[in-house]
Amino acid sequence: MSDQRATIAEAVVAAAGAFTAEELHRSLAVSAPGIGLATVYRALGAMQEAGSVTQVGQRDGSTLLARCGRDGHHHHLVCTSCGRVIAIDCPLGGSLAGREVGDGHVITRHEITLYGLCADCRAHEED
Amino acid sequence: MSDQRATIAEAVVAAAGAFTAEELHRSLAVSAPGIGLATVYRALGAMQEAGSVTQVGQRDGSTLLARCGRDGHHHHLVCTSCGRVIAIDCPLGGSLAGREVGDGHVITRHEITLYGLCADCRAHEED
DNA sequence: GTGTATGTGAGAAGCGTTCTCACTTACGCC
DNA sequence: GGCGTAAGTGAGAACGCTTCTCACATACAC
CATH class of the missing domain: 3.30.1490 (Dna Ligase; domain 1)
Incomplete structure (x- = not known):
């Protein structure tokens, strides 16, 4: 796992609730500037596949995500x-x-x- | 109600199941060519407000609609x-x-x- | 050093949706 | 009839979110 992905994973953990990709990118711009929006989307996509992040709805046309490592129904x-x-x-x-x-x-x-x-x-x- | 909106309402009734705005526009292109995509969106928006059409999900990033005049929960x-x-x-x-x-x-x-x-x-x- | 695989940032591109604008139509009023 | 107003329209531009492209960087094996 690259430094960038680790930083993004930390930001996801730090986010208390649901967030959009852009919100995460904005918060990263403060704590770890230089991480591109595409990288955020790629990392979130990988985390969704891995099951540690889940889609929980929509807000203003953008996808709302949240950390959720829970298994089962x-x-x-x-x-x-x-x-x-x-x-x-x-x-x-x-x-x-x-x-x-x-x-x-x-x-x-x-x-x-x-x-x-x-x-x-x-x-x-x-x- | 304009002719166009009546035509769109008919197409909604004719659509057996869920549809996207673009699918409806494509089907109208056959039966009533010349109706603009913006007009379809406007009409569907009005029908959603009126409660005769409901959002039932997403498909490939676009909103899935369906006719549903039912009241109550x-x-x-x-x-x-x-x-x-x-x-x-x-x-x-x-x-x-x-x-x-x-x-x-x-x-x-x-x-x-x-x-x-x-x-x-x-x-x-x-x- | 060389080659390969993977990840990256920046910006372009794609897509669904909404907005803008000039135009048309319907209607009421004189 | 002529005029003004309001509402609706089609075409295309604009918008926002997401994905793709491309040149570059890094890590690793040989």
């Missing part, structure tokens, strides 16, 4: 207050695959994105 | 065989809002996209 809760992304067990208990819904349609796969408040933001809201 | 099943989009009751029974998950996080909103086979394609598969 799970979904993500995006905190609408701080942007943090939290891995959550499937609220359907994995029972959906193969289930029949409506007039005989059968489900093979599903995608769920949850939005809400993380425990920290919820505690602050209650103050 | 529901989700969409995208048939992976024919591309048809079917409105489905929320498999969570609307019970998720306000529910607490994980370590005290609270959910306010969720998005679910289901993938599978519609009843027709399932019947054909079994042949």
Whole structure:
């Protein structure tokens, strides 16, 4: 792994929540100037393939990513207050695959994105 | 409503399943040539605002739309065989809002996209 | 030293979407 | 009829995100 990729990996860890490639590039411009946008995209692509970074949605037309090394079937809760992304067990208990819904349609796969408040933001809201 | 918008609305109805703006524009180029891509985007935007067309995902970086006039809380099943989009009751029974998950996080909103086979394609598969 | 493989930065290119602009059409008013 | 206004249109430019291209750098094996 090159120095640049290590720096990008650190920046991903440092990012508390979801981020876009450009946001990461901007934050790197401060801590490690000189890393090109293309390099950021390449590194993020590799990390997505490796499974350490996941796509969690879209924002203003750009892809929203987040660090997530979790294995197995799970979904993500995006905190609408701080942007943090939290891995959550499937609220359907994995029972959906193969289930029949409506007039005989059968489900093979599903995608769920949850939005809400993380425990920290919820505690602050209650103050 | 202008002639063009009526034509576009017809094309949306004629489209069996999910489609992109460009696919719709291509199909219009055959049935009603001369309608500009910008007009298609404008009409689809108006239909989205009116609630007769809904965004159901992404394909190759472009937005996937489908006709859906259904009111109330529901989700969409995208048939992976024919591309048809079917409105489905929320498999969570609307019970998720306000529910607490994980370590005290609270959910306010969720998005679910289901993938599978519609009843027709399932019947054909079994042949 | 030489060759090869991999990664890099900069900028161009590609693509989906939106904006701009001149034009047309419909409508109301006199 | 003539006039003004508002809304919609087509064509193409512009925009933003992402990917590609290219020359260069680095590491390693022989």
